[in-house]
Amino acid sequence: MTISSLRAGVEGRVVGDVHSGLHSVFHRQVIQITAVEDVLNAVEYARVKGLAVAIAGGRHAMGGQQLAHRGLLLDMTGLNRVLYIDEERGLLKVEAGIMWDDLIGAMASSRWSIIQKPTGADRISVGGSVSANIHGRVLGRGPFVEDIESLEVVDARGCLRSVHRGDEFFSYVVGGYGLFGIVVTVTLRLQKKHNLRRRVRAASLADLVVTMRSLLEDGHEYGDFQFNIDSHSPQFLTEGILASYEPVGHYPFSREPSQKVLSESQWKELLTLAHTDKAEAFRRYLAHYLTTEGQVYACDTMQYSTYLDGYHRELDKELGKPRGTEVITELYVPPERLLRFMEDCRELFIRENADLIYGTVRMIRADHISYLAWAKEDYACVIFNLHTEHSAAGQFKNASIFRRLIKIARQHRGSFYLTYHRYADREDLDACYPRFAGFLKRKQELDPEEIFQSQWYRYYRDLYRD
Numbered sequence: 001m002t003i004s005s006l007r008a009g010v011e012g013r014v015v016g017d018v019h020s021g022l023h024s025v026f027h028r029q030v031i032q033i034t035a036v037e038d039v040l041n042a043v044e045y046a047r048v049k050g051l052a053v054a055i056a057g058g059r060h061a062m063g064g065q066q067l068a069h070r071g072l073l074l075d076m077t078g079l080n081r082v083l084y085i086d087e088e089r090g091l092l093k094v095e096a097g098i099m100w101d102d103l104i105g106a107m108a109s110s111r112w113s114i115i116q117k118p119t120g121a122d123r124i125s126v127g128g129s130v131s132a133n134i135h136g137r138v139l140g141r142g143p144f145v146e147d148i149e150s151l152e153v154v155d156a157r158g159c160l161r162s163v164h165r166g167d168e169f170f171s172y173v174v175g176g177y178g179l180f181g182i183v184v185t186v187t188l189r190l191q192k193k194h195n196l197r198r199r200v201r202a203a204s205l206a207d208l209v210v211t212m213r214s215l216l217e218d219g220h221e222y223g224d225f226q227f228n229i230d231s232h233s234p235q236f237l238t239e240g241i242l243a244s245y246e247p248v249g250h251y252p253f254s255r256e257p258s259q260k261v262l263s264e265s266q267w268k269e270l271l272t273l274a275h276t277d278k279a280e281a282f283r284r285y286l287a288h289y290l291t292t293e294g295q296v297y298a299c300d301t302m303q304y305s306t307y308l309d310g311y312h313r314e315l316d317k318e319l320g321k322p323r324g325t326e327v328i329t330e331l332y333v334p335p336e337r338l339l340r341f342m343e344d345c346r347e348l349f350i351r352e353n354a355d356l357i358y359g360t361v362r363m364i365r366a367d368h369i370s371y372l373a374w375a376k377e378d379y380a381c382v383i384f385n386l387h388t389e390h391s392a393a394g395q396f397k398n399a400s401i402f403r404r405l406i407k408i409a410r411q412h413r414g415s416f417y418l419t420y421h422r423y424a425d426r427e428d429l430d431a432c433y434p435r436f437a438g439f440l441k442r443k444q445e446l447d448p449e450e451i452f453q454s455q456w457y458r459y460y461r462d463l464y465r466d
């Protein structure tokens with residue numbers, strides 16, 4: 001793709017995010033990237049024309065993080081090849097637009113595996129995962145930054161740079177929400193493939209932290225707690241399904257034919273029930289999970305998840321409900337505050353009649369590498385996926401719940417994930433991300449023309465200007 005072909009192809013389009021569908025904006029041009037040269041040309045073109053560049057992978061992020069009104073949108077999903085696997089050292093170099101399921105599929109014959117990926121969806125790109133510094137359900141480990149050996153990045157001057165773990169620039173790009181450069185390749189650290197046995201039990205939040213710690217001590221490598229979503233139940237948020245995964249020998253892996261899995265139609269039923277009969281949804285989900293106790297999985301494909309594209313439109317039609325989707329929020333608290341934090345959330349959800357569709361607790365270790373680390377210390381991470389009606393009243397209601405959740409997390413010495421929405425106020429940011437002003441300052445220094453922008457960035461940049 002040349003610069004003149006970019007000029008010729010001007011064609012505006014409205015693009016939004018996949019999950020919340022709440023942030024669609026008009027882009028002056030959407031550019032399909034298939035080679036590093038396309039990225040270099042697009043940045044050069046933007047610099048000459050004085051245009052903002054937004055970068056999109058799977059478009060699963062919310063908060064308007066991959067979108068910029070009237071800017072150029074770089075669709076990175078065509079830059080998706082596996083470049084090499086170093087079978088000796090356990091390293092993998094991929095282009096940044098590759099999706100996690102394609103990456104795992106491409107490594108089927110390797111003796112190496114990824115360590116973690118996002119657990120909620122597979123069509124998330126590796127570049128988007130670098131920018132969000134994602135985490136999976138791995139135990140005793142920090143976020144994705146721990147798994148990245150090096151990057152190649154096109155910076156705001158339009159230069160292709162090799163970026164290594166010790167570099168200052170690395171600490172801005174990883175967890176930098178696409179504001180410091182365009183990641184074109186990622187070299188990942190891998191682990192040897194091995195099998196894992198899933199252990200499942202109904203568990204109580206009260207014992208969770210102690211149990212998770214002892215599972216980790218016993219060598220369990222992954223785990224999470226999916227809690228009861230039925231606000232009429234005494235067990236709401238406090239009882240749930242604890243699943244953990246312990247190693248049981250090495251590859252090769254062959255799935256037993258009797259292995260229990262949920263089919264796509266069963267997932268659809270569960271999603272419908274989560275909107276209409278939460279008690280039954282949770283009962284069925286727990287019953288299914290308990291039947292998977294003891295099943296053996298490969299450590300990479302175990303991390304696949306089912307995400308039904310466009311499920312909410314179908315659901316709204318089926319239920320005759322006004323347009324809505326789920327919006328995720330993620331809160332962090334020191335593990336010893338988890339129980340009291342959840343009690344406060346419970347009270348809020350019941351009082352405000354919140355429509356909780358799904359939620360989990362995972363554990364994370366502190367990240368000492370990325371500049372704007374969300375895992376500032378060892379935290380319990382709580383995810384709430386709330387149904388949000390798109391009407392003004394629906395959005396207003398949930399905005400106030402999301403704001404309250406941040407305040408509650410702060411009362412428990414906790415924090416929140418920065419970019420799932422734009423409901424945090426300046427006081428929240430200053431308290432939970434004391435480096436945020438420094439982050440914006442470094443952004444100005446490294447990208448003085450503000451080539452890389454997003455709706456999310458514009459909102460908080462302006463908040464800090466006032």
Ligand SMILES: Cc1cc2nc3c(=O)[nH]c(=O)nc-3n(C[C@H](O)[C@H](O)[C@H](O)COP(=O)(O)OP(=O)(O)OC[C@H]3O[C@@H](n4cnc5c(N)ncnc54)[C@H](O)[C@@H]3O)c2cc1C
Binds near residue numbers: 058117118124126
């Ligand atoms: C249902 C669901 C489940 C999720 N589960 C998890 C989870 O378990 N764990 C977790 O940590 N997160 C999770 N997420 C969040 C998700 O992993 C992040 O939002 C991630 O950034 C999305 O990546 P994407 O490829 O979809 O990128 P996009 O949404 O397109 O972009 C995300 C961000 O990355 C930037 N970006 C994209 N590609 C590049 C690139 N090549 N170079 C530089 N910047 C780039 C964008 O500008 C934007 O800031 C979930 C989200 C959803 C909707």
